[in-house]
Amino acid sequence: MIKTRLLGMLKSGRKYVLLEVVWQWLGLIAQIIIVGCIARTLSKAYFHKLTMKQLLVYIGVALFSVFARMVFDRLYTEASFKASVDVKNVMRDQIYSKLLRLGSGYRKYVSSAQITQMMGEGVEQLEVYFGKYISQFVYALIAPVTLFLFLFQYNLKAAIVLLVAVPLIPVVIMIVMKVARKLLDKYFTIYYGLGDTFLEKLHGMTTLKIYQADEKALEDMDEESENFRRITMKVLSMQLNSTIVMDIVAYAGAAVGIAVTLSQFALGEMKLDEAIMFLLLSAEFFLPMRLLGSYFHIGMNGMKASDKIFDFLDIKEPKAGKEKLDKSSYDIVFKNVTFAYEKKGPKILNGINFNVPTGKMISIVGVSGSGKSTIAGIIRRQFKGYEGTITVGGKELKSINEASLMSAITAVSYNSFIFPGTVRENLLLGNPKSSDKKLNSALNIMNLLEELQPLGGLDYALTEGGSNLSGGQRQRLALARALLKNSPIYIFDEATSNIDVESEEIIMKVIRKLSKDIGKTVILISHRLANVVSSNEILMLEQGSILEHGTHKQLMEKNGSYAKLFMVQHKLETYAGGEK
Numbered sequence: 001m002i003k004t005r006l007l008g009m010l011k012s013g014r015k016y017v018l019l020e021v022v023w024q025w026l027g028l029i030a031q032i033i034i035v036g037c038i039a040r041t042l043s044k045a046y047f048h049k050l051t052m053k054q055l056l057v058y059i060g061v062a063l064f065s066v067f068a069r070m071v072f073d074r075l076y077t078e079a080s081f082k083a084s085v086d087v088k089n090v091m092r093d094q095i096y097s098k099l100l101r102l103g104s105g106y107r108k109y110v111s112s113a114q115i116t117q118m119m120g121e122g123v124e125q126l127e128v129y130f131g132k133y134i135s136q137f138v139y140a141l142i143a144p145v146t147l148f149l150f151l152f153q154y155n156l157k158a159a160i161v162l163l164v165a166v167p168l169i170p171v172v173i174m175i176v177m178k179v180a181r182k183l184l185d186k187y188f189t190i191y192y193g194l195g196d197t198f199l200e201k202l203h204g205m206t207t208l209k210i211y212q213a214d215e216k217a218l219e220d221m222d223e224e225s226e227n228f229r230r231i232t233m234k235v236l237s238m239q240l241n242s243t244i245v246m247d248i249v250a251y252a253g254a255a256v257g258i259a260v261t262l263s264q265f266a267l268g269e270m271k272l273d274e275a276i277m278f279l280l281l282s283a284e285f286f287l288p289m290r291l292l293g294s295y296f297h298i299g300m301n302g303m304k305a306s307d308k309i310f311d312f313l314d315i316k317e318p319k320a321g322k323e324k325l326d327k328s329s330y331d332i333v334f335k336n337v338t339f340a341y342e343k344k345g346p347k348i349l350n351g352i353n354f355n356v357p358t359g360k361m362i363s364i365v366g367v368s369g370s371g372k373s374t375i376a377g378i379i380r381r382q383f384k385g386y387e388g389t390i391t392v393g394g395k396e397l398k399s400i401n402e403a404s405l406m407s408a409i410t411a412v413s414y415n416s417f418i419f420p421g422t423v424r425e426n427l428l429l430g431n432p433k434s435s436d437k438k439l440n441s442a443l444n445i446m447n448l449l450e451e452l453q454p455l456g457g458l459d460y461a462l463t464e465g466g467s468n469l470s471g472g473q474r475q476r477l478a479l480a481r482a483l484l485k486n487s488p489i490y491i492f493d494e495a496t497s498n499i500d501v502e503s504e505e506i507i508m509k510v511i512r513k514l515s516k517d518i519g520k521t522v523i524l525i526s527h528r529l530a531n532v533v534s535s536n537e538i539l540m541l542e543q544g545s546i547l548e549h550g551t552h553k554q555l556m557e558k559n560g561s562y563a564k565l566f567m568v569q570h571k572l573e574t575y576a577g578g579e580k
C-alpha cells in the first residue's frame with residue numbers, strides 16, 4: 001500500500017512526511033489533554049468539588065492545548081504542502097531527464113500525449129498520495145495505540161474493545177482494493193487513450209475540416225468521452241460505497257466502545273471522569289483510519305499514476321555512448337549498412353556504402369520511399385538498430401556520446417519546428433550566446449532582416465508553428481537558426497520543399513556556401529535535381545540500394561536513371577519558365 005520506491009527517490013520529501021506524522025501525533029496529545037481537562041472539570045463540578053483555582057487551571061491548560069493544537073495543525077498543513085511540492089518537482093524532473101536520455105527517438109516508446117498527461121495530471125495525482133496518504137497511513141497506526149496506552153490504565157476492557165475494532169477498517173480497505181485495482185487499471189487505460197485521440201484530432205483539425213471528416217471525428221470523440229464518463233462514474237460510486245461501509249464500521253466501533261464504557265460505569269468499574277474521557281475519545285480511535293480510508297481512494301489514483309510513471313522511467317535506455325567526437329575529422333562512412341524499422345520487417349536499406357569526407361557535400365536523390373530520410377535519421381540516431389558499420393570522425397556511431405553527436409549535427413527538414421515566442425527566442429535556440437548583432441546578421445544572410453523589420457524584427461512574436469510567417473520565411477528562419485548553431489555537419493532533408501522559388505534560391509545558395517566556403521560537411525536530400533548539381537558526389541537511391549553514384553557530370557555521361565530524371569525535370573522547368 002506504500003510505494004517504497006517513490007519514498008526512496010524523495011529525500012527531502014521523506015523528511016516532510018515524517019514531520020507530518022510528528023505534528024499530527026502532537027496534535028493528538030493536545031487533544032487528549034483537552035479532553036482530560038473537560039472530563040475532570042465536569043466530574044468535579046458534578047460532585048461539587050470544583051474550586052475556583054482548579055477551574056482556572058483546567059481552563060488555562062485546555063486553552064493552551066487548543067492553541068497548541070492549532071499550531072500543530074498549521075505545521076502539519078505546511079509539511080504536507082512541502083512534501084507534495086517535492087514529489088511533483090522530483091517526478092517532473094525525472095520524467096524530463098528520462099526523455100532526454102531516451103534521446104531524439106523517444107516517440108518510439110511513448111506518445112507525446114502520454115508524456116503531457118504524465119507530466120501534468122499524472123504527477124498532480126501524486127499530490128494527495130504523497131502529501132497526505134502516506135503520513136496518514138503511519139499516523140492511523142500510531143494514533144489508536146497511543147490512545148490505548150493512555151486509556152487502558154483507567155479501564156482495560158473498554159480500551160481493548162476500542163483497539164480491536166480499529167483494524168476492521170483496513171480489512172474493508174483491502175477488500176475494496178481488490179476491486180479498485182482492476183477498475184483503476186481500466187480507468188487509466190481509457191484516460192490515456194482519450195488523451196491520445198484528443199491531441200491527434202486537435203493537431204489534425206484543419207485537415208479534418210477540409211475533408212469534412214470533423215463530424216465523424218466528433219462522433220468518435222463523443223464515444224470515447226462517454227466511455228470515460230462511464231468508467232469515471234463507476235470509480236466514483238465504488239469510492240462512495242466503500243466510504244459508506246467504512247463510516248459504518250467506524251461509528252459502529254465507536255458505539256460498541258461507548259456501550260462497553262457505559263456498562264463498565266454502571267457496574268462501578270469506572271469513575272465518572274474516566275467514563276467521560278472514554279466517551280469523548282472513543283471516536284478518536286477510528287477517525288484517523290477513517291480519514292485514511294478517504295485518502296486511500298485518491299491515494300490509489302496516485303499509486304496507479306506512479307505505476308505508469310515508473311513504467312516509463314523503467315524503459316530500457318539505449319546504451320549511452322561515451323566517446324566524444326574529435327574536432328579534426330567529421331568524415332561520415334557507411335559500410336554495408338542494412339536497416340529495417342521493425343525486427344522482422346522489410347529491409348528499408350540494403351547494403352549501403354558511401355563516404356562523406358569532412359568539408360564535402362554529398363546529395364542523396366531517389367523516388368519517394370527509396371530510403372533517403374531513413375539514412376538521415378540513422379545518422380542523427382533517431383532510428384537505431386542498423387547492421388553494418390557507420391562511423392563519424394572514425395568513431396562507431398553507436399559509441400558516440402549523445403551530446404557530442406547532437407552538437408556536431410544540425411538537421412533541417414521541410415517542416416522545421418518554430419516555437420511560439422519571439423524571433424529572437426527561436427534564433428537563440430541555435431546558439432544561446434549570440435548577440436543581437438549576430439542574430440540580425442543571420443537573418444540578413446537569409447534575406448529576412450528587411451522583411452521582418454517592419455513587423456518588429458527580433459521582437460516579432462511568432463504564433464504556434466510560426467503560422468504568422470509565410471512558408472518560405474518560416475523555412476529561411478529555420479535555416480538562420482541552423483546557421484547560428486555553426487555545427488560541423490549539416491543535414492538538409494527536403495529543406496526547400498513546398499516553398500517559393502525565391503526562398504529556395506536563397507536557401508540553396510547558403511547550403512552550397514556552407515561546404516564550399518566554410519568547410520562544413522553537408523548531406524543534402526532533394527527531389528529537385530537542379531539543386532544537387534554542384535555536389536561533390538550524388539547518390540541515387542532506389543528501394544534502399546544505391547543505384548548510381550558519382551558527380552553530376554559522371555552521372556550525366558553514364559546516361560542512366562539519374563540522367564533521364566534530370567532531363568525530364570529540366571524540360572519541365574524550362575517549359576514552365578518559358579511560359580512566363
Ligand SMILES: Nc1ncnc2c1ncn2[C@@H]1O[C@H](COP(=O)(O)OP(=O)(O)OP(=O)(O)O)[C@@H](O)[C@H]1O
Binds near residue numbers: 342348370371375
Ligand atoms: N517510422 C517508420 N516506421 C516504419 N517504416 C517507415 C518509417 N519511416 C519510413 N518508413 C518506410 O521506409 C521507407 C523509406 O522511407 P523514407 O522516409 O526513408 O523515404 P524517402 O526516400 O525519404 O521518401 P520521400 O522522398 O517521400 O521523403 C518507406 O517505405 C516508408 O514506408
Ligand SMILES: [Mg+2]
Binds near residue numbers: 372373374493
Ligand atoms: Mg524523406
